[in-house]
Amino acid sequence: MRGAAGLTAAGFLACGLVLMSSAAVAQTPLPGPAPEELRNIQRHGPWSQPVPRDPSNRVSGNAEAIALGRALFFDPRLSPSADLSCATCHLPERALTDGRDRARGGGAAKPRLDRNTPGLWNVGHGRWFGWDGGSDSLWSFALRPILHPDEMGASAAHVARLLRGDANLACRYANAFGRAVPPEAAAESALVDAAKALAAYLETLVSGASAFDELREALARGDATAAARYPDDARRGLALFAGKGQCSICHFGPNFSNGEFHNIGMPHMVEPGRVDPGRHGGIRRVRADKYNLLGAFSDDATRASGSRTLHLAQNHGNYGQFKVPSLRNVELTAPYMHDGRLATLREVVRHYSELNVDRLHQDGEALLKPLRLSDAESEDLVAFLRTLTSRSFPDLNPAPGPCERRGA
Amino acid sequence: MTLKHCARAGCALAALLGASPGAYAACDAGPGVLRGSTSRVALAFRTDPPAIKVGELFSLEAEVCPEAGTSVTGLRVDAGMPAHKHGMNYRPRVSSTGPGKYTATGLMFHMPGQWQFTFDVETPAGRERIHVDYTAQ
Numbered sequence: 001m002r003g004a005a006g007l008t009a010a011g012f013l014a015c016g017l018v019l020m021s022s023a024a025v026a027q028t029p030l031p032g033p034a035p036e037e038l039r040n041i042q043r044h045g046p047w048s049q050p051v052p053r054d055p056s057n058r059v060s061g062n063a064e065a066i067a068l069g070r071a072l073f074f075d076p077r078l079s080p081s082a083d084l085s086c087a088t089c090h091l092p093e094r095a096l097t098d099g100r101d102r103a104r105g106g107g108a109a110k111p112r113l114d115r116n117t118p119g120l121w122n123v124g125h126g127r128w129f130g131w132d133g134g135s136d137s138l139w140s141f142a143l144r145p146i147l148h149p150d151e152m153g154a155s156a157a158h159v160a161r162l163l164r165g166d167a168n169l170a171c172r173y174a175n176a177f178g179r180a181v182p183p184e185a186a187a188e189s190a191l192v193d194a195a196k197a198l199a200a201y202l203e204t205l206v207s208g209a210s211a212f213d214e215l216r217e218a219l220a221r222g223d224a225t226a227a228a229r230y231p232d233d234a235r236r237g238l239a240l241f242a243g244k245g246q247c248s249i250c251h252f253g254p255n256f257s258n259g260e261f262h263n264i265g266m267p268h269m270v271e272p273g274r275v276d277p278g279r280h281g282g283i284r285r286v287r288a289d290k291y292n293l294l295g296a297f298s299d300d301a302t303r304a305s306g307s308r309t310l311h312l313a314q315n316h317g318n319y320g321q322f323k324v325p326s327l328r329n330v331e332l333t334a335p336y337m338h339d340g341r342l343a344t345l346r347e348v349v350r351h352y353s354e355l356n357v358d359r360l361h362q363d364g365e366a367l368l369k370p371l372r373l374s375d376a377e378s379e380d381l382v383a384f385l386r387t388l389t390s391r392s393f394p395d396l397n398p399a400p401g402p403c404e405r406r407g408a
Numbered sequence: 409m410t411l412k413h414c415a416r417a418g419c420a421l422a423a424l425l426g427a428s429p430g431a432y433a434a435c436d437a438g439p440g441v442l443r444g445s446t447s448r449v450a451l452a453f454r455t456d457p458p459a460i461k462v463g464e465l466f467s468l469e470a471e472v473c474p475e476a477g478t479s480v481t482g483l484r485v486d487a488g489m490p491a492h493k494h495g496m497n498y499r500p501r502v503s504s505t506g507p508g509k510y511t512a513t514g515l516m517f518h519m520p521g522q523w524q525f526t527f528d529v530e531t532p533a534g535r536e537r538i539h540v541d542y543t544a545q
């Protein structure tokens with residue numbers, strides 16, 4: 001970290017020189033980033049980074065489990081009415097979202113759910129899952145859409161039957177878990193295993209570097225020519241993001257999220273008379289969840305990975321807090337916020353610019369103040385957010401080879 | 409209260425309790441040691457990891473050095489960002505590891521910026537509150 005900062009300063013100097021010398025051409029000479037801003041920029045990398053192995057999931061990183069998880073992700077038979085797969089809401093062609101404000105459930109009713117479908121690229125870098133962080137692991141989250149009556153509405157028995165009844169799935173299961181799909185009486189462990197395979201797959205969904213990452217790297221190694229390729233408007237937007245906009249305080253680190261929860265004054269009324277309690281409900285949910293990291297289904301014998309859950313504090317301020325979303329690929333995942341209320345990035349920036357201070361109720365973020373950005377500044381900030389789109393994405397659903405039973 | 413005073417008080421107490429001479433060394437300044445004091449107690453602590461990472465749980469080991477003749481009966485640890493008017497999202501658990509010695513686990517600074525530790529030291533004569541500032545980057 002220290003070393004990187006040193007390098008960076010050199011990079012910045014070199015870059016600032018180039019910016020100055022090209023000022024005559026570029027009309028608006030850009031001041032180079034201030035040292036503090038420069039440090040903020042460096043903190044948003046390196047990228048991309050593989051997801052570390054999850055000690056609570058014994059098949060995390062296991063190739064057969066990843067293949068099983070991938071097959072399940074795209075398989076509508078996971079829902080008893082065979083009309084809903086994970087990919088129905090997390091569409092590959094929409095950066096794993098559905099483009100709706102709030103998701104539609106399954107079955108005949110297709111109920112409107114309370115929340116927006118988030119994208120799943122880089123989801124494995126998170127620590128809490130769901131907008132309220134109601135799950136403390138990827139695998140325990142994956143159980144929710146499977147079991148929820150408004151979504152897939154499946155049961156453990158249904159999932160165990162699916163795994164057992166399909167030769168390919170059964171073969172992958174046996175290879176990944178080293179045993180045959182458990183019998184009916186132990187269906188719950190088959191269900192949890194299916195969720196762990198799904199999680200192993202989701203952990204592989206890491207997107208490649210973006211134009212921003214190229215700038216960051218260029219600054220770090222002092223490559224002024226490469227840094228100059230980054231567009232000027234985005235450069236000004238980045239200065240706002242990491243500087244007076246204070247965005248990077250919450251949208252922190254390589255994945256542009258501190259992994260925690262804040263109240264940014266978004267309304268959280270679901271319908272007249274019913275509010276989304278946000279993080280307050282999430283803490284209640286994760287504590288009560290028998291699949292949490294402190295429970296019997298975690299494969300981490302030390303329970304060290306459950307430390308966050310163990311130490312959770314709950315207070316009134318948690319009402320109306322939602323998870324700080326990653327901003328990587330945010331250009332591709334409209335509409336925005338926990339209920340998809342804002343249609344465009346421009347509207348998001350307007351929210352931060354005009355911020356209704358009264359709505360940021362008593363426990364809201366004292367940090368947030370209306371930024372009162374000019375139109376040009378708002379455009380710059382949006383231009384910056386667009387440079388967080390990865391240039392490459394791994395193939396989501398490569399044709400799997402046939403499963404060959406190992407060591408049987 | 410000066411650093412020396414603390415060291416002296418610590419040593420006096422250590423002698424009183426028959427502890428080994430090095431037992432209160434943590435109350436001296438040293439690499440990675442953070443300190444704070446009131447007129448009646450001083451406190452020295454070390455965080456693990458030494459450089460607190462934003463968004464990662466950390467723990468700390470604290471040693472309380474009361475003025476001679478006083479004992480320490482308990483310690484509470486908390487932290488917050490005064491400028492943002494919020495505390496931590498996690499509640500640390502404190503356990504005693506020896507006379508005047510404590511370990512706190514489950515702390516997290518979830519935003520970069522100016523944080524402040526608050527230590528409440530319980531003594532038979534009442535509670536002493538010590539604040540220590542910390543900048544998380």
Ligand SMILES: [Cu+2]
Nearest residue numbers: 489492494519
């Ligand atoms: Cu804060």
